[in-house]
Amino acid sequence: MAFSLMPKTTEFFDLFDMQAENLVQGSRLFLEIVNEKKFEDVSAERMHALEHKGDEINHKIVNVLNETFVTPFDREDILALAGNMDNIIDAMYLITKRLSIYKIKETTPELKQYAVLLEKSVLTLQKMVKTMRLGSKAMKETLKYCVEINRLENEGDALRDKAITHLFEESKDPIFIIKWKEIYEAAESATDMCEFVANTVETILVKNN
Numbered sequence: 001m002a003f004s005l006m007p008k009t010t011e012f013f014d015l016f017d018m019q020a021e022n023l024v025q026g027s028r029l030f031l032e033i034v035n036e037k038k039f040e041d042v043s044a045e046r047m048h049a050l051e052h053k054g055d056e057i058n059h060k061i062v063n064v065l066n067e068t069f070v071t072p073f074d075r076e077d078i079l080a081l082a083g084n085m086d087n088i089i090d091a092m093y094l095i096t097k098r099l100s101i102y103k104i105k106e107t108t109p110e111l112k113q114y115a116v117l118l119e120k121s122v123l124t125l126q127k128m129v130k131t132m133r134l135g136s137k138a139m140k141e142t143l144k145y146c147v148e149i150n151r152l153e154n155e156g157d158a159l160r161d162k163a164i165t166h167l168f169e170e171s172k173d174p175i176f177i178i179k180w181k182e183i184y185e186a187a188e189s190a191t192d193m194c195e196f197v198a199n200t201v202e203t204i205l206v207k208n209n
Contacts, residue, residue, distance in 0.1 A: 091190035110163035156191030
Protein backbone atom coordinates (compact mmCIF):
# COMPACT_ATOMS: atom_id res chain seq x y z
CA MET A 1 0.00 0.00 0.00
CA ALA A 2 1.47 3.37 -0.99
CA PHE A 3 2.26 5.88 1.72
CA SER A 4 -0.09 8.65 0.63
CA LEU A 5 -3.29 10.41 1.51
CA MET A 6 -5.42 7.58 0.10
CA PRO A 7 -7.67 7.59 3.18
CA LYS A 8 -10.41 10.20 3.00
CA THR A 9 -9.63 11.26 6.55
CA THR A 10 -6.48 12.90 7.82
CA GLU A 11 -7.50 12.13 11.38
CA PHE A 12 -4.48 9.93 12.11
CA PHE A 13 -2.07 12.69 11.13
CA ASP A 14 -4.07 15.23 13.13
CA LEU A 15 -3.85 12.98 16.19
CA PHE A 16 -0.13 12.42 15.75
CA ASP A 17 0.31 16.19 15.54
CA MET A 18 -1.71 16.56 18.74
CA GLN A 19 0.47 14.01 20.47
CA ALA A 20 3.62 15.76 19.28
CA GLU A 21 2.33 19.10 20.60
CA ASN A 22 1.62 17.46 23.95
CA LEU A 23 5.22 16.25 24.01
CA VAL A 24 6.48 19.77 23.28
CA GLN A 25 4.44 21.07 26.22
CA GLY A 26 5.90 18.31 28.38
CA SER A 27 9.48 19.10 27.37
CA ARG A 28 8.98 22.80 28.07
CA LEU A 29 7.46 22.04 31.44
CA PHE A 30 10.41 19.79 32.27
CA LEU A 31 12.82 22.56 31.24
CA GLU A 32 10.96 24.98 33.53
CA ILE A 33 11.00 22.50 36.42
CA VAL A 34 14.73 21.89 36.12
CA ASN A 35 15.80 25.51 35.58
CA GLU A 36 13.62 26.88 38.36
CA LYS A 37 14.15 23.89 40.70
CA LYS A 38 10.42 23.25 41.01
CA PHE A 39 10.80 19.70 42.27
CA GLU A 40 7.70 19.66 44.48
CA ASP A 41 4.59 17.49 44.10
CA VAL A 42 2.67 20.15 42.19
CA SER A 43 5.17 19.93 39.31
CA ALA A 44 4.73 16.18 39.12
CA GLU A 45 0.96 16.73 39.08
CA ARG A 46 1.28 19.18 36.17
CA MET A 47 3.32 16.64 34.23
CA HIS A 48 0.85 13.91 35.17
CA ALA A 49 -1.92 15.94 33.53
CA LEU A 50 0.05 15.97 30.28
CA GLU A 51 0.79 12.26 30.66
CA HIS A 52 -2.95 11.64 31.06
CA LYS A 53 -3.67 13.74 27.97
CA GLY A 54 -1.15 11.63 26.05
CA ASP A 55 -2.97 8.48 27.12
CA GLU A 56 -6.26 9.94 25.90
CA ILE A 57 -4.79 10.79 22.49
CA ASN A 58 -3.30 7.30 22.25
CA HIS A 59 -6.68 5.73 23.04
CA LYS A 60 -8.30 7.94 20.40
CA ILE A 61 -5.79 6.72 17.80
CA VAL A 62 -6.62 3.12 18.67
CA ASN A 63 -10.36 3.84 18.44
CA VAL A 64 -10.00 5.53 15.06
CA LEU A 65 -7.88 2.63 13.86
CA ASN A 66 -10.61 0.18 14.84
CA GLU A 67 -13.17 2.23 12.92
CA THR A 68 -11.09 2.81 9.77
CA PHE A 69 -10.85 0.41 6.85
CA VAL A 70 -8.23 2.21 4.76
CA THR A 71 -5.27 3.55 6.73
CA PRO A 72 -2.37 5.75 5.58
CA PHE A 73 0.12 3.00 6.45
CA ASP A 74 0.12 -0.43 8.08
CA ARG A 75 -1.98 -0.83 11.20
CA GLU A 76 0.86 -2.29 13.26
CA ASP A 77 3.01 0.72 12.35
CA ILE A 78 0.27 3.12 13.44
CA LEU A 79 0.07 1.33 16.78
CA ALA A 80 3.87 1.32 17.14
CA LEU A 81 4.15 5.02 16.36
CA ALA A 82 1.32 5.93 18.73
CA GLY A 83 2.72 3.77 21.52
CA ASN A 84 6.28 5.04 21.16
CA MET A 85 5.15 8.66 21.19
CA ASP A 86 3.07 8.05 24.29
CA ASN A 87 6.09 6.47 25.99
CA ILE A 88 8.00 9.76 25.76
CA ILE A 89 5.55 11.69 27.95
CA ASP A 90 5.47 8.67 30.29
CA ALA A 91 9.26 8.98 30.63
CA MET A 92 9.00 12.72 31.34
CA TYR A 93 6.47 12.04 34.07
CA LEU A 94 8.71 9.34 35.56
CA ILE A 95 11.66 11.76 35.84
CA THR A 96 9.51 14.52 37.33
CA LYS A 97 7.99 12.10 39.83
CA ARG A 98 11.43 10.83 40.88
CA LEU A 99 12.62 14.40 41.49
CA SER A 100 9.61 14.92 43.76
CA ILE A 101 9.81 11.57 45.60
CA TYR A 102 13.54 11.92 46.24
CA LYS A 103 13.04 15.43 47.65
CA ILE A 104 15.61 16.88 45.29
CA LYS A 105 16.35 20.51 46.20
CA GLU A 106 19.11 21.49 43.79
CA THR A 107 19.61 20.89 40.10
CA THR A 108 22.85 19.94 38.35
CA PRO A 109 24.49 21.16 35.15
CA GLU A 110 23.98 17.72 33.63
CA LEU A 111 20.25 17.69 34.38
CA LYS A 112 19.93 21.15 32.82
CA GLN A 113 21.69 19.83 29.73
CA TYR A 114 19.26 16.89 29.60
CA ALA A 115 16.29 19.26 29.78
CA VAL A 116 17.63 21.26 26.83
CA LEU A 117 18.49 18.10 24.89
CA LEU A 118 15.05 16.62 25.44
CA GLU A 119 13.33 19.79 24.26
CA LYS A 120 15.47 19.80 21.10
CA SER A 121 14.63 16.14 20.47
CA VAL A 122 10.90 16.68 20.89
CA LEU A 123 10.82 19.81 18.72
CA THR A 124 12.63 17.87 15.99
CA LEU A 125 10.17 15.02 16.44
CA GLN A 126 7.27 17.42 16.03
CA LYS A 127 8.70 18.67 12.72
CA MET A 128 9.24 15.08 11.59
CA VAL A 129 5.67 14.08 12.37
CA LYS A 130 4.27 17.12 10.52
CA THR A 131 6.03 16.03 7.32
CA MET A 132 4.52 12.55 7.42
CA ARG A 133 1.16 13.64 6.05
CA LEU A 134 2.96 14.73 2.86
CA GLY A 135 4.14 11.16 2.24
CA SER A 136 6.84 10.58 -0.37
CA LYS A 137 6.89 14.27 -1.33
CA ALA A 138 8.62 15.05 1.96
CA MET A 139 10.55 11.80 2.44
CA LYS A 140 13.99 13.45 2.36
CA GLU A 141 12.90 16.04 4.89
CA THR A 142 11.36 13.38 7.12
CA LEU A 143 14.55 11.32 7.02
CA LYS A 144 16.60 14.42 7.82
CA TYR A 145 14.65 14.82 11.06
CA CYS A 146 15.05 11.11 11.84
CA VAL A 147 18.81 11.42 11.51
CA GLU A 148 18.86 14.49 13.76
CA ILE A 149 16.86 12.71 16.46
CA ASN A 150 19.32 9.81 16.31
CA ARG A 151 22.20 12.26 16.68
CA LEU A 152 20.58 13.87 19.71
CA GLU A 153 20.05 10.44 21.26
CA ASN A 154 23.78 9.78 20.90
CA GLU A 155 24.39 13.05 22.75
CA GLY A 156 22.08 11.74 25.46
CA ASP A 157 24.13 8.57 25.81
CA ALA A 158 27.36 10.54 26.11
CA LEU A 159 25.80 12.92 28.63
CA ARG A 160 24.60 10.02 30.78
CA ASP A 161 28.09 8.54 30.90
CA LYS A 162 29.61 11.93 31.71
CA ALA A 163 27.01 12.63 34.41
CA ILE A 164 27.40 9.27 36.14
CA THR A 165 31.20 9.45 35.97
CA HIS A 166 31.11 12.89 37.57
CA LEU A 167 28.64 11.62 40.17
CA PHE A 168 30.96 8.85 41.36
CA GLU A 169 33.97 11.14 41.31
CA GLU A 170 32.39 13.94 43.35
CA SER A 171 30.13 12.18 45.86
CA LYS A 172 30.78 9.67 48.62
CA ASP A 173 27.16 9.49 49.76
CA PRO A 174 25.70 6.19 48.45
CA ILE A 175 22.07 7.36 48.76
CA PHE A 176 22.84 10.55 46.83
CA ILE A 177 24.57 8.49 44.14
CA ILE A 178 21.69 6.02 43.85
CA LYS A 179 19.11 8.83 43.51
CA TRP A 180 20.97 10.80 40.87
CA LYS A 181 22.11 7.78 38.91
CA GLU A 182 18.47 6.76 38.51
CA ILE A 183 17.47 10.31 37.54
CA TYR A 184 20.17 10.53 34.86
CA GLU A 185 19.27 7.10 33.48
CA ALA A 186 15.58 8.05 33.38
CA ALA A 187 16.45 11.26 31.52
CA GLU A 188 18.53 9.31 29.01
CA SER A 189 15.65 6.87 28.50
CA ALA A 190 13.44 9.77 27.40
CA THR A 191 15.85 10.54 24.56
CA ASP A 192 15.86 6.81 23.76
CA MET A 193 12.08 6.98 23.38
CA CYS A 194 12.46 9.81 20.86
CA GLU A 195 14.85 7.64 18.87
CA PHE A 196 12.34 4.77 18.94
CA VAL A 197 9.80 7.08 17.31
CA ALA A 198 12.33 8.10 14.65
CA ASN A 199 13.17 4.45 13.98
CA THR A 200 9.46 3.64 13.61
CA VAL A 201 9.06 6.47 11.10
CA GLU A 202 12.08 5.23 9.14
CA THR A 203 10.51 1.77 9.02
CA ILE A 204 7.26 3.26 7.71
CA LEU A 205 9.13 5.13 4.98
CA VAL A 206 11.08 2.03 3.90
CA LYS A 207 7.92 -0.09 3.75
CA ASN A 208 5.82 2.44 1.86
CA ASN A 209 8.12 4.09 -0.65
